[in-house]
Amino acid sequence: MRNRPSSRTPSKTTAYRRFHPGTQPAYNYPPYASTQKRCPTQPLVIAPQTLSEITGPVFGWDDVKPGDHDLTRQHRGEPIGERIVVTGRVLDENGRAVPNTLVEVWQANAAGRYPHRTDQHNAPIDPNFSGAGRTCTDAEGRYRFVTIRPGEYPWRNHYNAWRPAHIHFSLFGQAFLTRMVTQMYFPGDPLLPYDPMFTCIENEAARNRLVSVFDWESTIPEQALGYRFDIVLRGAEETPLEKMP
């Protein structure tokens, strides 16, 4: 498949920044019980960033279909639930837009149920909602999805455990090193402080960045509330030369 040419400035990328301390979860986070048998126990080997890691798969508009961003129009009928618009920008740590990059999302239906063979939660499946979407960012890094607000649902991590409402996001960015999967939450969700997925991010500002904000501008009158969720991917170190005016 051919891809549109990237509109970003040619870079002499040699290194992506290390993550800011406290902004990324640990592999072993005991409050999230499943990490215990799935985290490495040996120290990770610190490796140089080579051509193999500063490159990565390139996806673009040719890989998505026009309606893929609208999760409310994938079936004959309309899904049950509150329609929402989710928009945002994908930036790098230098504040630059990440254009033409693939964004994949998936989520539960309004009742908190996934149409998945392993989801046994006793809540109705919505025949008009599959819960998956994808799109690409535009030249300014903007993306937009139309969907329904996902429901909270129970899980078995601890007694009376409930996941706050969330939408899963998967992004590639421009390199193997910028690949990221995250989750978007909703403002004011009372479940957030009890959720180990949310609390696993130690830095409070970084944690709160996973919470979308209500967005008047993308709200469609008499149709759908708008939520904004900006995503920052790892950025390249800028050489002192590039920083000079």
Added chain:
Amino acid sequence: MSLFATGSQTVGPYLHIGLDWLVTRDIAGKGIAGERVTVQGRLIDGEGNGVNDGLVEIWQANAAGKYAHPDDLQKKPLEKGWRGFGRIPTDAKGGFRFTTIKPGRVPAPGGGLQAPHLVVSVFMRGMLKQLATRLYFPDEAAANAQDPVLKLVPPARRATMIPRRKGKGLEWDIVLQGKNETVFLDYF
């Protein structure tokens, strides 16, 4: 302007809903040059059980040692239709299998060449941030011995990044914990 990157989160148990549309088990389609190789193995947790809700992603150069990416400025051939990406969900027993071509050698930092390798990301429920590793080839002993990444790995653990030959293919388990724990790399 300096921002910090968004926090990583697990793919959770229902990853297939959002990610299966791009499943790619045959990384090198028809017309792609190179030596065909099939890799199969299991993703294994700390109790020795297969991880049935995992996902393996592959990124690799073509047989000439060139990546389908604008930052690879090498003057080497790049076939139309070559992307170099694989996405393979694990099955009910934690198994995965993919077919590709053995990549050529790509430049090493500071000069010289790296041994042929695939870069690998691993995602699953119970993992809050993907793990990264590399797959090297068992018939490249000389190149492997000089590889700038493999050289950083304690010698006793290097074998975890090199599949075994099995029949006509390669067998490679990704082991999360224990005696044969796979070496995972920290570029993060």
